[in-house]
Amino acid sequence: MTAPPTITLTVNGRTLECRRVPDDERLLDTLRWRLGLKGTKEGCRTGDCGACTVLVDGESVLSCLALTHTVEGSSLVTVEGIAAEPLGKAVVAAFQAEGAVQCGYCTPGFVVALTGLLKERGPKASREEILAALSGNLCRCTGYSPIIRATERLLEKHR
Amino acid sequence: MIRSDLAAKLAGRTTFGADLDRPGMLWAALVLSPVAHGRIRRVDLSKVRKAPGVVVAITAPDVEKLLPKGSGDPERPVFPTREVLYRHQPIAAIAARTLSEARAAALLAEVDIDPLPIVDDIETVFPEWPEPSKKPNSAVVAHVHARHGDLEAAFREAEFVHSETYRTAGVHQVALETHACLAEVEGAIWRVTTSTQSPFSVREDLSSQLGLPESAVVVEGSWVGGGFGGKTSALLEPFALLLAAAAGAPVRLALSYREEFLLGRTTLPCVVRIESSVAKGRVTGRRVRMLLDCGSTMPSRDFATGYAITFLLGPYNVDTFEVEGYGLRTNKPPFGPHRAPLIPQLTFVIDSHMDSIARRLSVDPIAFRRAHVWHEGDSTALGQRIGPSGIDSALERAEKTVLRWRGNAPREHGFGIGVGYWSTGVSAGGEARLRLTPQELVIEQGEREIGSGSVVRGLVAVAERSLGLPASAIRVAYSDTASAPFDSGVFGSRTVGALGQAVQKASEELVRELEARTGTKGSLRLEFDGRSIRAVASGLRRPIAELLTPEELNEGGLKAHGKFYGPPMKFDESRVVAGSFYPVADVVGAVHLAEVSVDRETGAVKVHRYAAFHDVGVALDMAMVRAQVEGGVVMGLGTALTEESLWSSEGSLRNPGLLDYRLPRLNDVPPIEVYPVEGFPGAGPFGAKGVGEPPIIPVPAAVANAVADATGARVFELPLSPERVARALKLL
Incomplete structure (x- = not known):
């Protein structure tokens, strides 16, 4: 061996x-x-x-x-x-502003996944495309609504 | 959002129970029972002990050698000594140098168990059902029975008696972080750091289960990756501590996700027969009978049957009633708390039933509820007076919203209302210490933040309102049970309502002391300029540094201690025929509205829009209220539509994973509108009401009633899976 x-x-x-x-x-x-x-x-x-x-x-x-x-x-x-990257920093700021965090256990996965998606698909990706791709991440606390709002906030900013 | 924990959580710098480690730490694994019920003949760990990397392996006979008193609580042995009661019950534990070595060794345990017959389905053990049990039944762990008025007369004189049977499934909390802890035994001190909602409850459990004095047990809470009721009492801590004692080294024990499903104490199935007599458009009497699966709960430890059953009468006035419930022992893990345990399910029953009666009478379902709903001064089933209640006000607002939504929705959409209430746990006590320094106010307390924000934000909001300080000048301190003031823990939506009152009292004591020192009265507030705190009153403006003694400046500041232990509550004992019931503490109501469509070929339900009207008393922080409601609604959509623990006839959980136990996902979530109903103050500080659990309660009812509205077909069983809906539509 x-x-x-x-x-x-x-x-x-x-x-x-x-x-x-x-x-x-x-x-x-x-x-x-x-x-x-x-x-x-x-x-x-x-x-x-x-x-x-x-x-x-x-x-x-x-x-x-x-x-x-x-x-x-x-x-x-x-x-x-993640926050060392401009996109990652923007994602963190959007999550903070929308309060898209409760217990915080799913949070690192969401922040990294959303940063990756925005990088991969570019800032012109549609809201639906991003949200569908983010649906592989589970959150039990927030009901996803503030995560959706944070995503929308980011997409608007980059338009 | 104002929460001091967000930045660290977003940077991945928060240490959860699953992240704990220590130098020289060992990794633990559990040996789980291969059968759901049986007599233990032999548990042989000799091969386990010789396996690579294994340091210690322990089972029942080893426990007494490790405990200073030689034995713990005989009613709750750490490992079963003679009989296993549920599949995957831990029967031995192993600590090894690595996790993979521990888990590999667990497979080498030789376990010889003679299988015994199992009880898995509550409906098969109770042949008289729905009639009351005529003879003693060994499966009954709890029997509760209460009645009031002349029910037989009401039923006799009714225009009709509406009778239905409902069934609800078991559901799991599914916190993203599994149970995890790290144990260290140093001399006489048994210390465990653990992901828990209640360090003091864990201490009490360990002390009684292991026969140790409370002073010898130190529990420190870690950050908690979701609790939802699943982390309120000890689960893994006894195993980890005993392994640490045996090995003389720190031991980490964390459940795998599969184990979390298999060992977690969860909501279990329930069956309800509900009958209402109706005359002149009103419910005149109601009889409910309930069978509750309590799993392998010891009779002395059943908490659910008596507290839950009166919720089957709903927040509705009824002249005469009878409730009778049986908690039944089955070969499953014991029933455990889960965000308003069983109440979303029982609210589905009562509010489907109310909706169903309204439809039978061809009256508006909201108007029908409003004709029966509690107002201030009405009584609960057991004769307790209701305080200020916003449920009717919430119904009135929901009524207007339904009209508006119907006006702009496709014709095939259905609209449903769910009306629920919760009795928050404000009778469970707690204490807080405040320390005022020239630069900050520190809240010392014994809870841990589980995510809802009730500790990290809720307690801060109470201090803000009490003292005038901004959140940026207030810090919440956490410590272990050896040094923190006592608190009952995060459950029952009680943190702000109960521990918050301790913070409020301590704040008032601080103000009184500062007023005495400055010769002011009645108007002193604190101000913060970003660096230092000042006391401000008419004609006064002085830095705190000038008001503290040299000792206080050296010793952590000016201190104040607040205690809140709820007053004892009484109910009308004359209505109780048998069993233990619990008084209602602070009634908190909620009305939900769901708009759905139903696929006429598959039975799949889609939720298009959702609105939640919540009686919050006084909202201390509206962003936090909204966050709890949004999260609770989505968790409730899981209970309503997809979540269901499935057991085989051998007592095995068939879906112990996220592929087969389906949680709501991001793209399942409808737009959710959140409306606070204020003006009906509750028992909490400044009139606040608890908001952690109420949002999950009305969801299954609202969805089921919307399905009935869309299709004309009622589903009598949770969850409303496509198959069940298709059967109700006679597609199957």
Whole structure:
């Protein structure tokens, strides 16, 4: 058996080496327990809630379903780094203004997913398209209404 | 929105129970029962203990060696000693160096259990139903019975008796964060940091279950990733503490999402027979009988049957009634609290029934409710006087909204009203300490913020109004049960109403002390200029720094202590025939309006528009009220339409995951209009009423009544899944 490989990741602008990463280690666990970046939340671990969403090379990824070795060499943005990006900062400000946060457990996933969507689809994406794409993220507290309002606020601002 | 916790939550800097760790921490896993009911012959952990990474593994006989007194509460053993009572009941626990090692080892436990017959369906254990039980039945954990007036005469003289049977499903809280805790045992101190709604309840549970003095148990709440009632008492803490004691190291125990579904204490199924006698357009008498699935609840620990059953009479006056309910023991996890436990379901029953009678009489359903609804001075079922109530005012506003909406909606749309109320838990007590320094006011208290904002914002809003300070000068402090003042916890929508009164009293004491020091009377307020606090009264304007003694300046400021323990409440005991009932505390009403359409081929219900009219007393922060209503309505739409725990006949939960237990998603949500009804003050500070739970209560009723309005067909069972609606439409 060969020793598990060393994985190189750039996380929020910092390049890091993770040693002896088992083949079955999930990106979620690498971030939370190896790198101590616990802003990325563990929800269902089955890809059904969106709480663990991170950006991998700019695209939204459910980190509970991604094996760490499959993102070797990639550039990651987690909630801890999201406000360093202008779009991410705007998303955070919109969530704050609309009070789109209650317990806050789904919040990092929503903030990262919405930032990723706006990046991917561009500021001209339709409201319906963005909201449909955001429907993979679950929230039990807010009833989504303030999250919808925050999204609308962002889309208006970028028109 | 004014909430001091938002920035950290948005930056991912908030530490929840699931995020806790310590150097040298071990990871824990549970061994779960493979059967729903059985006699334990053998639990052999020898292979578990030899597995890679395992540090300790414990089961029933190990517990007594770990506890200082040798045993805990025999009624509530940590692990079952002779009999397992529900599928997936924890029967052993393991701590290992890694989570995967702990979980892999759990599979090596050798468990030998002789299966016993199981009770899963409450309707099969009670052959007399809906007639009262004639002989003792070992499945009955609670029997409650109350009556008032001459019901037989009312039924005899009625123009008709309207009789219906309703069924409601079990639903799960589904907080996004599962139960999670971290335990440390150092010397005689058993310390646990945990995601809980009530650190003091967890302390009490641990103390009694483990036979430890309360002073030896220290519970610290973490930030909570959603509670909804599911995190009010101890669940994982006993296992984690015993493992920590056995291993001599900190132990983290968190449930997987699947385990959260399997082990969580949730709302369970209920069946209701409801009959109303009607004469001259009015309900003259009402009889309700209820069977409630209590899961494997011990008889002494049933909380639901007696408190819930009177809600089946609704917020409506009725001259004579009889209510009788049975809490039944089944082989499921014990029934547990869930945002107004069982009341959305029972409100669906009573308000579908009221709607159904109105339709049978061909009268307007809102006018029919208004003819019966409580006003101030009316009595509850057990003869308690109703305080100022805005329900009729809410109905009046809903009536106007229905007219407006009908005018601009497609013809096939239906409109439904749901009328609900809640009795907020303002009788449960709590204390708060205030510390006024030259720069800030600190509220020291024993709750944790679970998301609703009742702690982080609600208590601050009370201090703001009491003292005149802005929120930016007020900070809420959290600490463990060893140092925080006592509080009952976040449940029953009581934080602002009860703990808020402690904050209000402490504020008043601060003002009195400052007035004494400055020789002013009756008008002293505090002001904040962004840096320091001043006392202001007529002819007075002085920095707090000048009013504090040197000791106070050195020792954390001027302190004041406020206590609120609700006065004992009484009801008319002569109406009780059997069982334990609970007094109603502060009645808070809500009226909801749903506009729906129904797919005539599939039975799928779509909610197009929603309006919620809430009797809030005095809104201390309207943005927070709105947030609670929007969130509660959507949670209620899940109860109404999609959420349902499904059990197999072997007692297994068949849908322990988010794919098969469907929560409302973002694109399911209709536009929701929120209207506060003010002018009917409640028991809370400045007349505030609790708003955490009321918003979920009328939702299933409103949706079901809208479906009946759209189709003419009534659905008698929750949730209103496409299949059930299609059956009601005779499509299946």
